[in-house]
Amino acid sequence: xxxxxxxxxxxxxxxxxxxxxxxxxxxxxxxxxxxxxxxxxxxxxxxxxxxxxxxxxxxxxxxxxxxxxxxxxxxxxxxxxxxxxxxxxxxxxxxxxxxxxxxxxxxxxxxxxxxxxxxxxxxxxxxxxxxxxxxxxxxxxxxxxxxxxxxxxxxxxxxxxxxxxxxxxxxxxxxxxxxxxxxxxxxxxxxxxxxxxxxxxxxxxxxxxxxxxxxxxxxxxxxxxxxxxxxxxxxxxxxxxxxxxxxxxxxxxxxxxxxxxxxxxxxxxxxxxxxxxxxxxxxxxxxxxxxxxxxxxxxxxxxxxxxxxxxxxxxxxxxxxxxxxxxxxxxxxxxxxxxxxxxxxxxxxxxxxxxxxxxxxxxxxxxxxxxxxxxxxxxxxxxxxxxxxxxxxxxxxxxxxxxxxxxxxxxxxxxx
Amino acid sequence: xxxxxxxxxxxxxxxxxxxxxxxxxxxxxxxxxxxxxxxxxxxxxxxxxxxxxxxxxxxxxxxxxxxxxxxxxxxxxxxxxxxxxxxxxxxxxxxxxxxxxxxxxxxxxxxxxxxxxxxxxxxxxxxxxxxxxxxxxxxxxxxxxxxxxxxxxxxxxxxxxxxxxxxxxxxxxxxxxxxxxxxxxxxxxxxxxxxxxxxxxxxxxxxxxxxxxxxxxxxxxxxxxxxxxxxxxxxxxxxxxxxxxxxxxxxxxxxxxxxxxxxxxxxxxxxxxxxxxxxxxxxxxxxxxxxxxxxxxxxxxxxxxxxxxxxxxxxxxxxxxxxxxxxxxxxxxxxxxxxxxxxxxxxxxxxxxxxxxxxxxxxxxxxxxxxxxxxxxxxxxxxxxxxxxxxxxxxxxxxxxxxxxxxxxxxxxxxxxxxxxxxxxxxxxxxxxxxxxxxxxxxxxxxxxxxxxxxxxxxxxxxxxxxxxxxxxxxxxxxxxxxxxx
Ligand SMILES: Cc1cc2nc3c(=O)[nH]c(=O)nc-3n(C[C@H](O)[C@H](O)[C@H](O)COP(=O)(O)OP(=O)(O)OC[C@H]3O[C@@H](n4cnc5c(N)ncnc54)[C@H](O)[C@@H]3O)c2cc1C
Ligand code: SF4
Ligand code: SF4
Numbered sequence: 001x002x003x004x005x006x007x008x009x010x011x012x013x014x015x016x017x018x019x020x021x022x023x024x025x026x027x028x029x030x031x032x033x034x035x036x037x038x039x040x041x042x043x044x045x046x047x048x049x050x051x052x053x054x055x056x057x058x059x060x061x062x063x064x065x066x067x068x069x070x071x072x073x074x075x076x077x078x079x080x081x082x083x084x085x086x087x088x089x090x091x092x093x094x095x096x097x098x099x100x101x102x103x104x105x106x107x108x109x110x111x112x113x114x115x116x117x118x119x120x121x122x123x124x125x126x127x128x129x130x131x132x133x134x135x136x137x138x139x140x141x142x143x144x145x146x147x148x149x150x151x152x153x154x155x156x157x158x159x160x161x162x163x164x165x166x167x168x169x170x171x172x173x174x175x176x177x178x179x180x181x182x183x184x185x186x187x188x189x190x191x192x193x194x195x196x197x198x199x200x201x202x203x204x205x206x207x208x209x210x211x212x213x214x215x216x217x218x219x220x221x222x223x224x225x226x227x228x229x230x231x232x233x234x235x236x237x238x239x240x241x242x243x244x245x246x247x248x249x250x251x252x253x254x255x256x257x258x259x260x261x262x263x264x265x266x267x268x269x270x271x272x273x274x275x276x277x278x279x280x281x282x283x284x285x286x287x288x289x290x291x292x293x294x295x296x297x298x299x300x301x302x303x304x305x306x307x308x309x310x311x312x313x314x315x316x317x318x319x320x321x322x323x324x325x326x327x328x329x330x331x332x333x334x335x336x337x338x339x340x341x342x343x344x345x346x347x348x349x350x351x352x353x354x355x356x357x358x359x360x361x362x363x364x365x366x367x368x369x370x371x372x373x374x375x376x377x378x379x380x381x382x383x384x385x386x387x388x389x390x391x392x393x394x395x396x397x398x399x400x401x402x403x404x405x406x407x408x409x410x411x412x413x414x415x416x
Numbered sequence: 417x418x419x420x421x422x423x424x425x426x427x428x429x430x431x432x433x434x435x436x437x438x439x440x441x442x443x444x445x446x447x448x449x450x451x452x453x454x455x456x457x458x459x460x461x462x463x464x465x466x467x468x469x470x471x472x473x474x475x476x477x478x479x480x481x482x483x484x485x486x487x488x489x490x491x492x493x494x495x496x497x498x499x500x501x502x503x504x505x506x507x508x509x510x511x512x513x514x515x516x517x518x519x520x521x522x523x524x525x526x527x528x529x530x531x532x533x534x535x536x537x538x539x540x541x542x543x544x545x546x547x548x549x550x551x552x553x554x555x556x557x558x559x560x561x562x563x564x565x566x567x568x569x570x571x572x573x574x575x576x577x578x579x580x581x582x583x584x585x586x587x588x589x590x591x592x593x594x595x596x597x598x599x600x601x602x603x604x605x606x607x608x609x610x611x612x613x614x615x616x617x618x619x620x621x622x623x624x625x626x627x628x629x630x631x632x633x634x635x636x637x638x639x640x641x642x643x644x645x646x647x648x649x650x651x652x653x654x655x656x657x658x659x660x661x662x663x664x665x666x667x668x669x670x671x672x673x674x675x676x677x678x679x680x681x682x683x684x685x686x687x688x689x690x691x692x693x694x695x696x697x698x699x700x701x702x703x704x705x706x707x708x709x710x711x712x713x714x715x716x717x718x719x720x721x722x723x724x725x726x727x728x729x730x731x732x733x734x735x736x737x738x739x740x741x742x743x744x745x746x747x748x749x750x751x752x753x754x755x756x757x758x759x760x761x762x763x764x765x766x767x768x769x770x771x772x773x774x775x776x777x778x779x780x781x782x783x784x785x786x787x788x789x790x791x792x793x794x795x796x797x798x799x800x801x802x803x804x805x806x807x808x809x810x811x812x813x814x815x816x817x818x819x820x821x822x823x824x825x826x827x828x829x830x831x832x833x834x835x836x837x838x839x840x841x842x843x844x845x846x847x848x849x850x851x852x853x854x855x856x857x858x859x860x861x862x863x864x865x866x867x868x869x870x871x872x873x874x875x876x877x878x879x880x881x882x883x884x885x886x887x888x889x890x891x892x893x894x895x896x897x898x899x900x901x902x
Binding site for chain 2: 016017018019020021022023025026035036037038042043044046047050055056057058059061062065077078079080081082083
């Protein structure tokens with residue numbers, strides 16, 4: 001990636017924004033755990049800059065440090081110089097992947113799964129059907145016992161919900177119940193993992209919007225957001241999905257999503273596609289909490305009596321700058337005592353498929369997160385991203401402190 | 417590669433890095449002009465491990481460089497191509513806290529602010545507060561004798577360190593100072609010599625520091641001025657009246673604008689030529705009286721506006737801009753040269769005028785943020801390090817500014833050290849005899865000149881065979897320019 005005649009790539013120029021002050025270091029979860037300069041934002045930016053300048057002999061030598069990055073963007077929030085770390089990382093990963101696709105079974109599986117299954121809703125649903133059968137028959141435990149499955153995959157894999165919960169939302173327009181004043185119409189982005197794994201969250205999101213007076217269009221032709229592909233250094237494939245989504249939501253004024261990772265990716269379509277269309281689409285995307293906090297709740301949520309910890313998903317607080325909206329909303333739940341855990345904005349270690357690729361580090365980061373939440377002795381935990389919900393649940397469970405981990409919308413629903 | 421093998425055997429493969437490309441990350445500190453890739457990096461976790469490492473390096477006659485968080489601004493932890501970096505970042509345990517004696521013993525990699533966080537439940541804190549305090553380590557602070565905004569009232573690191581366990585370059589152990597404090601008679605004050613030795617005497621592996629009680633009340637005042645001179649005169653008045661605020665900081669307009677454009681936005685008025693940040697602490701009545709007096713000085717010197725923060729959140733906001741200032745300067749250009757000169761407080765105004773003039777003459781972009789109470793200036797030059805001409809002009813302007821500080825009766829460094837950056841400036845302050853005495857002290861700790869060679873003392877006074885710093889700078893710069901600029 002030597003600077004070419006038509007100027008160096010934009011992401012290289014972004015590396016120059018870093019003045020090496022180090023103020024991002026204490027905010028980086030991997031640096032906190034490892035305390036290795038090359039595993040800090042400052043170090044990674046330095047390595048990526050050197051790579052772009054042609055000063056790296058063997059890119060494979062620096063790849064482990066980039067692979068260990070969670071892409072959580074905590075460094076962006078902390079950086080006084082305004083370094084756009086995510087763009088640098090994603091572009092560099094794409095360059096590396098193009099130059100030399102990663103080898104090994106894990107890499108192949110990742111690529112195949114991401115493109116051929118996750119990005120295709122029907123196949124994904126089919127996979128989950130199999131996983132459910134697998135689980136009901138107790139095959140998973142058997143496989144783990146026989147060491148066919150790595151232990152971390154088995155412990156992390158959440159129980160697959162029964163078919164009733166995996167059922168996709170009916171596509172098309174949903175209208176608020178008779179008698180509810182209609183305040184507007186929004187389109188709903190349902191997300192590829194949210195659908196089969198957390199169908200209940202999608203249903204809650206839909207019901208919540210309806211109860212608060214919004215017509216909801218569950219657009220049929222939508223696809224996976226492509227975030228995982230971007231993170232894995234496959235922006236070309238992600239672009240195909242992005243273009244399809246831009247088309248699918250052409251007629252919508254507001255596109256609501258409820259998964260921070262997807263939401264962040266959707267809002268970055270402008271950068272990904274590099275077109276005005278992409279930028280226009282990005283500008284109409286809203287996280288569900290961001291949207292409702294702005295519009296205001298008209299339906300009083302069902303009471304919840306107890307301590308509730310809200311944990312910031314990275315791609316919501318760092319990626320989209322949404323911090324106060326979920327808190328404002330949750331505080332309106334009658335009876336709730338909203339408590340702040342230490343370092344709430346630190347990554348939980350889930351980060352897309354990170355916990356599958358970097359199990360040890362993800363576990364160390366997850367354990368830190370769980371310990372800080374445990375210190376608050378909550379009755380429940382709210383967080384707005386499927387990966388975070390799974391990771392936090394798994395680490396709370398592992399430490400023997402299982403409490404319900406829910407999406408904020410689940411606390412905001414009015415009584416039935 | 418024998419030494420790499422032996423180190424790996426001692427620490428395990430995960431804590432010894434020697435792949436050339438990976439080592440790029442340790443190529444520089446906050447002074448990005450100096451770049452050099454070390455031979456290897458090791459990450460010990462205990463005094464015993466540091467001893468094992470230094471014994472191996474001693475036996476193999478390999479030079480080494482201690483490193484903390486790498487926030488140094490003078491190239492202190494940057495290592496030559498033949499040297500091994502001993503990175504203390506993983507030595508991050510607070511070993512012992514006594515709330516009765518108000519002392520703490522820590523490993524050197526403990527981050528300054530983490531120490532304060534660890535004792536805050538007892539209403540205590542560690543007073544020296546470099547603006548990098550959320551990142552820099554106690555080991556680095558000790559080596560640099562670091563200061564910070566609150567050092568005007570509370571003193572520099574040297575006033576807060578009571579004892580240190582040091583691994584000498586040959587791997588032997590020395591216990592310097594006494595946790596009971598400087599008043600316990602203890603022979604020569606070797607700890608005093610070690611403090612500020614910039615990593616050239618050995619590696620501190622356990623450090624005992626004094627903790628301070630949190631003041632009952634703290635108030636932060638901010639005033640903005642239409643000219644830098646009036647801000648400086650306000651400082652002069654405050655000090656002349658015998659007041660000793662906990663901090664007295666000035667930011668100029670370029671800095672204000674960079675900060676206000678960043679995530680460290682503090683609400684400083686962007687039309688002001690300068691803002692003055694004053695912090696008062698102590699008993700409630702005293703703070704109130706002093707605040708009134710200082711506000712009067714603001715008014716007398718024609719302050720455009722002033723505000724007072726009393727809640728922790730408000731105070732934090734006002735300080736945030738100051739603490740993020742250097743980083744925010746990254747918005748101006750790709751690289752930042754943070755200078756660190758001292759002038760007598762009475763000549764602040766004159767110094768700043770002349771500095772502006774020097775900047776103009778060399779055609780460089782200057783901004784100023786400084787500890788006004790101590791006359792410790794930080795003129796910052798923003799430049800593009802890939803441009804050899806711009807870099808040369810930056811270095812030349814920097815040189816002239818430091819020369820000016822000495823001429824005005826000040827010094828070439830207040831707190832950031834000499835490192836590899838100011839070797840050429842040292843002779844401005846010390847003659848050959850002075851330097852020879854310093855070199856002798858250094859040889860007493862490090863007879864073979866293997867501990868952070870080529871730093872602090874200019875070439876002819878350091879051990880001849882290892883002091884190739886200036887040449888190395890030139891080579892690396894040349895290399896960087898050739899690659900980056902195509
Ligand atoms: C944004 C920013 C703001 C800053 N503000 C201030 C400020 O207000 N005041 C101030 O004084 N400085 C300031 N600095 C400079 C810097 O933070 C200090 O010099 C700090 O003490 C360096 O600590 P470190 O842990 O980063 O050490 P490093 O940069 O890693 O090393 C500094 C020196 O200490 C030596 N060293 C490190 N650990 C040890 C050890 N265990 N034993 C022996 N030697 C060791 C190294 O060899 C090196 O010479 C600032 C820097 C930045 C980037
Ligand atoms: S805070 Fe920003 S400028 Fe400073 S080292 Fe980190 S990325 Fe670079
Ligand atoms: S994105 Fe997260 S893990 Fe990666 S460097 Fe930034 S803070 Fe660290």
